[in-house]
Amino acid sequence: MEEPFITLALAWSLPDRGKVAMVGLIIAESAIFTIFVVAYLFYVGKSLTGPTPREVLETPIFYTICLLSSSLTIHFAAKALARDRVGAFLGLWLLTSVLGGAFLYGTAQEWHRLIYERGLTISTNLFGTTYYSLVGLHGFHVTAGLVMLLIVAIFALAGRVRVEQSRRVGVLSMYWHFVDAVWVVVFTVVYVLGR
Numbered sequence: 001m002e003e004p005f006i007t008l009a010l011a012w013s014l015p016d017r018g019k020v021a022m023v024g025l026i027i028a029e030s031a032i033f034t035i036f037v038v039a040y041l042f043y044v045g046k047s048l049t050g051p052t053p054r055e056v057l058e059t060p061i062f063y064t065i066c067l068l069s070s071s072l073t074i075h076f077a078a079k080a081l082a083r084d085r086v087g088a089f090l091g092l093w094l095l096t097s098v099l100g101g102a103f104l105y106g107t108a109q110e111w112h113r114l115i116y117e118r119g120l121t122i123s124t125n126l127f128g129t130t131y132y133s134l135v136g137l138h139g140f141h142v143t144a145g146l147v148m149l150l151i152v153a154i155f156a157l158a159g160r161v162r163v164e165q166s167r168r169v170g171v172l173s174m175y176w177h178f179v180d181a182v183w184v185v186v187f188t189v190v191y192v193l194g195r
Helices: 017-043 061-082 086-117 126-157 163-193
Strands: none
Touching (some): 017 163, 061 086, 061 163, 086 163, 126 163
């Protein structure tokens, strides 16, 4: 006797367009960051003149903690919005913005010190060129993320962000997590391996 052929009809739906688009952007941006990281690693130690990384770089531990902590705050902000806790969302969202802003402030302080006290500019040597290119690329991405965070915060303060936008907020938080993850790589390459 033959076994009956049983078919299971599995419902399939398209994935969220926002998440697919963000994953595509993250993949493309990862390729760009990979190029800059490889260039930094390739040229580190090959400058014919100083200053060298060991002479001028100070490890930005506090500002790194600020940026990495912002991944937690944005995660919990997105979770709060999904549970329709708009007040908690807004508080955590604004805290994320403050932590990201603190990180950018620390980067600006570091660059001011490097340029005006240590004489390291983008044209000083290969180290200066690759350092400012890599860290600047990351800083640009943090700035773009902060602009998006602040736009959402303005809408939230105006009462325009509700549980219905939680998927969109989740997509934006994916970008912020990417920026934080990239910093882990940049920090390791520049401040740990590159010294």
